[in-house]
Amino acid sequence: MLDTLSFLLIDGITNGAVYGLLALSLIVIYTVTRVVNIAQGEYVTLGALSFASALSGSFNLLSGLVAAGLAAFALRDVADKHLGASARIRVLLIRSAWIAGVLATAFAASRFPGSYWLAVLASLAATASLGTLTYRLTVEPVSGASPVVLLIVSVGVYMVLHGAAVLIWGAEPRSVPPVVEGGVSLGPVFIAYQSLWICGIAVLAMGGLYAFSERTLMGQALQATAVNRVGAQLCGIPVRLAGQLSFAIGAGFSALSGLLLAPLITANYDMGLPIGLKGFVAAALGGIVEYPTALIGVMLVGLTESFSAFQVSAFRDVIVFLMVIPILLWRNAVRPPEAHEH
Amino acid sequence: MSKTVTRARIAASLCAFISAAAVGLVGPQAASAQEKPELRIAAIVSVTGAASALGAPERNAVALFDKIWSARTDLPFRVKVISYDDGSDPTKAVSLTRKAIEEDKAHVVVCCTTTPSSMAILDTVKAAKITMISMASNAAIVEPAADRPFTFKTPTSDKLMLQRTLNYMKRHGINKIGFFGLEDAYGEGGLKELQTVAKETGIDFASAERFARQDTNFTPQALRLKQAGLDAIYIHAIPPSADLAHEALKRVGYTGPIYHGAGSSINAFVDIGKANVEGAIIGVGALNVYDQIAKDNPLGPVLAKFAELYDGTYGKGKVDLFAGQSWDAMLLAVNAYQNMSEGAAMRDDLAGTRVAIKDAMEKTREWPGVNGVFNITSSDHLGLDKRSTFLSQIKGGRFVLIEE
Numbered sequence: 014m015l016d017t018l019s020f021l022l023i024d025g026i027t028n029g030a031v032y033g034l035l036a037l038s039l040i041v042i043y044t045v046t047r048v049v050n051i052a053q054g055e056y057v058t059l060g061a062l063s064f065a066s067a068l069s070g071s072f073n074l075l076s077g078l079v080a081a082g083l084a085a086f087a088l089r090d091v092a093d094k095h096l097g098a099s100a101r102i103r104v105l106l107i108r109s110a111w112i113a114g115v116l117a118t119a120f121a122a123s124r125f126p127g128s129y130w131l132a133v134l135a136s137l138a139a140t141a142s143l144g145t146l147t148y149r150l151t152v153e154p155v156s157g158a159s160p161v162v163l164l165i166v167s168v169g170v171y172m173v174l175h176g177a178a179v180l181i182w183g184a185e186p187r188s189v190p191p192v193v194e195g196g197v198s199l200g201p202v203f204i205a206y207q208s209l210w211i212c213g214i215a216v217l218a219m220g221g222l223y224a225f226s227e228r229t230l231m232g233q234a235l236q237a238t239a240v241n242r243v244g245a246q247l248c249g250i251p252v253r254l255a256g257q258l259s260f261a262i263g264a265g266f267s268a269l270s271g272l273l274l275a276p277l278i279t280a281n282y283d284m285g286l287p288i289g290l291k292g293f294v295a296a297a298l299g300g301i302v303e304y305p306t307a308l309i310g311v312m313l314v315g316l317t318e319s320f321s322a323f324q325v326s327a328f329r330d331v332i333v334f335l336m337v338i339p340i341l342l343w344r345n346a347v348r349p350p351e352a353h354e355h
Numbered sequence: 356m357s358k359t360v361t362r363a364r365i366a367a368s369l370c371a372f373i374s375a376a377a378v379g380l381v382g383p384q385a386a387s388a389q390e391k392p393e394l395r396i397a398a399i400v401s402v403t404g405a406a407s408a409l410g411a412p413e414r415n416a417v418a419l420f421d422k423i424w425s426a427r428t429d430l431p432f433r434v435k436v437i438s439y440d441d442g443s444d445p446t447k448a449v450s451l452t453r454k455a456i457e458e459d460k461a462h463v464v465v466c467c468t469t470t471p472s473s474m475a476i477l478d479t480v481k482a483a484k485i486t487m488i489s490m491a492s493n494a495a496i497v498e499p500a501a502d503r504p505f506t507f508k509t510p511t512s513d514k515l516m517l518q519r520t521l522n523y524m525k526r527h528g529i530n531k532i533g534f535f536g537l538e539d540a541y542g543e544g545g546l547k548e549l550q551t552v553a554k555e556t557g558i559d560f561a562s563a564e565r566f567a568r569q570d571t572n573f574t575p576q577a578l579r580l581k582q583a584g585l586d587a588i589y590i591h592a593i594p595p596s597a598d599l600a601h602e603a604l605k606r607v608g609y610t611g612p613i614y615h616g617a618g619s620s621i622n623a624f625v626d627i628g629k630a631n632v633e634g635a636i637i638g639v640g641a642l643n644v645y646d647q648i649a650k651d652n653p654l655g656p657v658l659a660k661f662a663e664l665y666d667g668t669y670g671k672g673k674v675d676l677f678a679g680q681s682w683d684a685m686l687l688a689v690n691a692y693q694n695m696s697e698g699a700a701m702r703d704d705l706a707g708t709r710v711a712i713k714d715a716m717e718k719t720r721e722w723p724g725v726n727g728v729f730n731i732t733s734s735d736h737l738g739l740d741k742r743s744t745f746l747s748q749i750k751g752g753r754f755v756l757i758e759e
Contacts (some may be wrong), residue, residue, distance in 0.1 A: 017578055020607065024574045031571070184407030186595040188627050203606055278571050279595045279627055283405060287569050323575035326564045327538055 016201045021319045027208040029315025030215035034270035035292025036299075036307045037219060038263035043301045044239035045259035046152055048163040053267055054289020055174035056140055060268025061280035062178060064136040065187040067119065070126025074181050076119030076139040080112045082146045087112065115142050129192065136272055137265050144264025145257040152260075153253060171286075178282040191276035211273045218269060219308075222262070235259060239302075291318070291333060298340050300348065310340075391430075394462055394692050396685060397437040397455030400490075401468035404443025405568040408594050408623045410468045412678035413490060414438070415669055417465075420685045423664075434689065441467055445475035452476045456483045462708055463688040465681060467491060470541045473508075480505050484706065486713045488687060490680035492617055493544035497736035505713050507736045509683040509726050510676075511743040513545050513591075516617050516638040517552040519744045520589070523636075523759065524558060524614070529586040531559045535576065535600055536591030536616075538565035545591035545616055561585055568596050573603035581609040593618040598628035601635060612636060622675045625752050632749050639747045639754055640676040642725050647756040648745070657723045679725035687729065690722060691715035 035053060042050050063073045087108035091101055115138050122128065122135040151166050196205040226232035238245040238255040246252050271285070278284065291314055293301075298310030314333060322329040398417045401410035421436040437459045441448040448467045455461040456479070463486045467473045470493040477496075480487040481503065489496050489508040497508050524532065534549055536542035546563055553560040562583045564576035573596075580588055581604070590600050590613060597619045604613060613635050615624075620639040625632065641648060645658035661682060665674040695708070695715040719731040719738060727743025747754040 017582070020578050021575055024572055028572055179403050183411075184403045185411060185623065186408065186627060188595075188629065201608060203608065205606070274571060278599060281595065282403075283569060284571075288571065319572065319575050322566075322572065323579050326566065326576045326579070329575075330567065 017323070019199070019202050021323055022316070023202070023204055023208060025316035025319035026312065027211050027315070028318060029295075029312045030212045031270045031274050031288065032292045032295050032314055033215055033308060033311040034218060034266045035289060036296040036311050037222060037304065038266040039292055039296045040299065040301055040304060040307055041222075041235075041259045041266075042263040043296075045235060046148070046156070046163070046256045047160050048152055048167055049160065049301065050263065051164065051167045051289070052147075052171035052174055053263065053292065054285030054287070055171055055178070056144065056264040056267035056285070057271035057274070057288050058178050058280075058282055058285035059143065059174065060136050060140045060271035061189070061275040061284065062182045062187070062282065063139050063268075064132055064272035064275060065189050065280040066182065067122035067132035067135045068127060068129070068189065069187075070123055072123040073119045073135055073139060075143065076115050076135060079139050079142045079146060080115045082150075083108065083112050083115065083142060086146070086149055111142070115139060133272060137268055140268035141261045141265035144260035144262075147264070148257050148260035152256060156253075156256065175282070175285075182282060184282060186279040186281035188279050189272075189275040205277070207273070207276050211270075214269065214273060218266060222266075223304075231258070287330075294333060294337055294340070297337055297344070300344050392432045393435055394432050394689065395435045395437060395459060396463045396465060396688050397439065397452075397459055397461035398681060398685070399439045399441050399448055399451050399455070399464065399466035399472075400681065401443040401472065402440040404441075406443040406469045406593065408621065409618075409677045410440075410443070412621070412673075412675055413468055413681040414440075416665065416678040416680075416682040417685065419664060419668055420682060422668075424685075424689065432692070436685075437461060441472055443469055443472070445469075445472045448472035449475050449479055452479050452487075456480075456485055460705055461485070462692070462705070462712055463488065465490070465684040465688065468677075470496065470544060471539060474540060477503060477506060483709075484713075485709045486688070486691070486716055488684040490677070490684055491541070493541060494548065494737070495540075495544055500734050500736045503736065507687070507716055507731065507738075509680050509687065509724065510617065511640060511726060511739050512737055513548040513616065514552065515739065515741055516744050517545075517548050518556075519741060519746060520614055520616075520636075520638045521549075521552050521556040521558055523746055523757070524587055525556050529558065529612070531561050531584070531586045533561050533580045533583055533585040533588050534563040534591065535580055535588055535604070536563075536565060537593070537596065538567055541593070541618070542591055549589060549591070566592070566596060566600060568593070570596065570599075573600050574607060576600075577603035577609065578607045580604065581607050585611065587612045587614055589614045589616070591616040591618065594621060594623045595627045597624060598632060601628060602631045605631065614638075617676070620676045620747075620754070622673070625749060625754075628749075629752070633752075635749045636757070637747055637749065637754065639745050640679065640726055640743065641745060642674060642676045642679045643754045644745055644747055644756040645674075645725075652742075653723050653728060654725070654742070658725055661725050676726075683724035683726050683729075686724065687716065687719065687722070688712070690719065694718065 039050060039053055042048055063075045067073050090104050118135040118138045122131045125131055147170055151170055191207040192210045193206040196203055226236050234250045235255050237250055238252055242252060295310035295314045296307045299306030318329055318333050321332040400413045402414045417438055424434040439451045441451055452464055452466060455464055465488050466476060468490055470491040473489040473491045473496045487506050492510045492513055494512040494514055497503055497506050534546050536545055550560055564580055566573055566576060590597055592600055601613055615635055615637040617638050619637050620643050641654045641658055645662055662674045665678055691712050695711045717731055717733045719729050722729040727739040729738040731738035746757040748757055
């Protein structure tokens, strides 16, 4: 009985850690840009698949596409009439370094197939940059629109990214090796090292995000934008830049969870959506704005999933998604809608 | 004067030459297009979506069929293949079937890869009175034949496969089994058959656990099965979830034998599972073990020919059971069209030809396909018997035939 309990606990916590990265991505993006990002799960897929292809030594097509997109926007930025000569050179230098970074990591990963951390780097660089591209292409032009419009836009983005994943990588699942093979046995309970890596890296990433938003100027600017967009703009915070940054962080975090999860379930173009939705259920507990409550939410979702799969496997997803209703009722009770800023 | 005559002659001969060339080039083609009737087969395959691992080889076989048969000029008719991808989505399968019936004026619909999609288009094909040949495994697709007069299928049924698997279990002293399978129509169909066959065989069916194709976690269910004290576990799923379920059982410390249904009888199962699925016992079709079956098996020559064609195009050792599903479906359609009574008279009568093809399908006798020997009648729309099932074990990353 105790074995069962510890097995289920470990399982629930591992899944919770994955959903946790997703929930944080959703919150970062929602608070700064007011986008309820349905496409969030697709960054999981893209992260896992570009990681798999980088590992196998083929040049990641996504990196090439992203670099081309960045170059297009760089041209537009440099051509901006309001910029002085020195500002232009600065913009050009920053953008070139960025594009070079994305391409260099992808190239390095394809030159040294099988080098794990290079592949991680290439995948994260490509996916995080794709986040900023998505923001500039789809959110910036309608940044003043109502949350519903932004939600529908994100549904469109989901469809495009989903299709792109099939086009680039095909429909066959790819198996991905774990960071370290094997695992430890605690008595009868077997824990794969990959599960420990997932939990460890998730905690590190969350800690990193906390330190970033509390200790750095950029992080505080991000927080300020999240609290009050107009106010932040009046204080001289470049709100657009904050939006790009939030999308980069969100996409990067989701990609990280994808490439950590891939060794356990294979990387395939269809893996993202259910993970994204479960991250959403967890984030809903914190109203997609509160980080600590969302973290309680992810553990709740992970453990509920694990235990309900053990008890009544036919209904486990039903139970997890049904949790949204009591969560919303509870949110409504403790924090009536008037208190929200919409 | 003479100049004018010469010019006129040149002009006349030029005219004659051009018209002769026109007749020579265009004439016979136009004539043959009118003379030879066209057999239009619409193949709707799940190239993308959750069942893409099965759909990809099926699409390959359709393309191979198209390449060979569209180019043939020795036939009294021409073959036209129309290819669609339903994305493993039943709704899309229905609309594509409608499109094939209405716009493409197909004579036969080869659809679909999955059981849910196949079930979804049943009413559409029945209403249009057009022959449908499914590539999905569930017996409910063609049963009862009285209700589904236009529906046929190529994969052997779960029932035949389970009868062989459970008889084998029984002989090896297994008395208590559990089910671990998908929670969709494919998995539920397998579960229902398993319960029936287990009762017939005298094996105790103890517990059932389910998962979804996109699940990220299989441990809790595996744990529960392990604790049920079973002699063997039967997994009814398709890769990659079949692999993940198998790995989860091993991870929680289950050491008994693990059996798989025909959904796992595909090369992707070994490619994804690698060493983790070593020792799995899988119900397979003849194609998985075509180089190992007895020499006197009637399927031998058919299998060898298809394997040679397929491997020749897509790479050595690539041929698998699912490529055979669409291949058999296409060839059964052609066979029925050839055997159709008063075939030539039906040329312009689309509805009549469709019904005639269905009638000819029901007269298929001892027809060797890669799935087995087909004997289709008006009451049995599958037409396969136990000659279509084999058991194999994964050894060294290969399907190795179990001699019984």
